Amino acid sequence: MVKRLLRSGLVIATALTAPFTLAAVAQAQQSNAVNTLPPALRAAVISGNGQTVTNVINTLSGGNVQRAGALAQQVVAAAESLLATNPQAAIQAAAAAVTIVQNTPVQTGAPQQTQTVVTTAARIFVSPLVQQVNPTLAASVATQTLAVAQAAGNNASIAAVATAAVATAERLVATNPAAAVQLASAAVQAVAAQTVSQSAPQQTVEVVTAAARIIVQPAAQAAAPATVASISTTVVQVVSNPVVYQSSPQAAISVMSNAYTAVTSQAVTAAAPEATQTVTQSLNQASTNTALSQANNTNAAQVNAILARTTTTTQQTETPQATTQQQTTQTAQNQVNTPPPVVTEEPPVNTSPR
Known part of the structure; x- marks a missing residue:
């Protein structure tokens, strides 16, 4: 009897403490990703000021493109760890990381870090948490990230980022139809390239299907009719x-x-x-x-x-x-x-x- 009670108590205690344990693990992961940053960069990320983050990366890298790519990679990892607790800081940091890898010398000198930034930034800007707190910046980061993916020339990456971008656009259409149409247009143009559509036809269909749902809405047609016409064709x-x-x-x-x-x-x-x-x-x-x-x-x-x-x-x-x-x-x-x-x-x- 006593053993059964002890076992029952253990089960109940485990059930009660499990959520707190998971939360502690998530907090530890967040702290680890942020704490790995150099002090000045950590402070900039936590401040939620994207321009400051960019400036600090440029200062710390000292013109070394490999170091700039590595720092951008660290920043975007820290940004993703902040999604659940501080989505505003997350999207600001992601914007800064993408800005760094937009530079052609960084893309050339640090291609793997650039690809990691692109992949992680897409997971950040498509997050509903980010789109809720700063939809305009989410759309801007989506456009920038898609441009970097296209410059890198990885068809699978282009298709994946375009899918995330058009999903972001579809969430934006109710509040900012003009921006939604512009982002949808960028996503469509990305997958319209034959090399992308031929190698990723299913994702291409998903992108153009979502874009078609956007352009059929009267608000989108009124906000950007010429772009809607271009997307339609x-x-x-x-x-x-x-x-x-x-x-x-x-x-x-x-x-x-x-x-x-x-x-x-x-x-x-x-x-x-x-x-x-x-x-x-x-x-x-x-x-x-x-x-x-x-x-x-x-x-x-x-x-x-x-x-x-x-x-x-x-x-x-x-x-x-x-x-x-x-x-x-x-x-x-x-x-x-x-x-x-x-x-x-x-x-x-x-x-x-x-």
């Missing part, structure tokens, strides 16, 4: 690529439907009347494309229905927007979840970055 061309189309035919049809709805809206037609003709021509070609029909035997009928304006907007009828945004964000977080191995060209600054 591009996403239809992207999903008309047989490799991309075959990865998800019905998603491709959904993109075509939303793009056609957007480009034929009053606001977009007034701003870019030629876009309707371009999209219509692309859809006509898609309806007779043998490769597309082989992947989807109803392709011709579905595309012709879009042209007849009988296909309803999928953003309204198929998936509630809030649920879709959550799914897109989760997908984006999963895709940037595992950073590549890090090779440090010189001994770490103060302590090992990771």
Whole structure:
């Protein structure tokens, strides 16, 4: 009896203390990542002033690009550890790290550190916590990170960062539709490159599908009609690529439907009347494309229905927007979840970055 009571008490005690233990572990991880920074850099990160963080990195690196890359890598690791407790400081520090690796000499001299910064920054800017406290900076960091990924030329990284960027844009559209459209446009252009779409067709579909959900919204059309027109023409061309189309035919049809709805809206037609003709021509070609029909035997009928304006907007009828945004964000977080191995060209600054 006594033994049973002791065992029961142990189980209860374990259950009660487990959450505190997990919290302690998380706190320890955060403290470790921040404490590995040099004192001046640690103070700058904790202050939440991104410009100060950038200045301190430049000072400490003394023009050594490998050291700058290593410091940026340490900073973005510290930033990620701050996400749960101080998302504002996290996105400011991430912005500083991305600013450092935007420099071409750093990308060339510290490519592995640059890749780690890109991967980690994407996990930070796509976080709902960050988007809640500073959506404008999140969008800015997303744009910068995507540009660095494109400069590095890693197709898998470009696709993953573009997925995170468009997820960020979709969360932003309700409060800042103009910024959302611009970010969605950058993401679409990134995956529109043939090398990216051919090597990552599923992620390409995810990016253009989310972008099409953005441009079909009246607020987006009113805020940036010319950019909406450009996105409309591009996403239809992207999903008309047989490799991309075959990865998800019905998603491709959904993109075509939303793009056609957007480009034929009053606001977009007034701003870019030629876009309707371009999209219509692309859809006509898609309806007779043998490769597309082989992947989807109803392709011709579905595309012709879009042209007849009988296909309803999928953003309204198929998936509630809030649920879709959550799914897109989760997908984006999963895709940037595992950073590549890090090779440090010189001994770490103060302590090992990771």
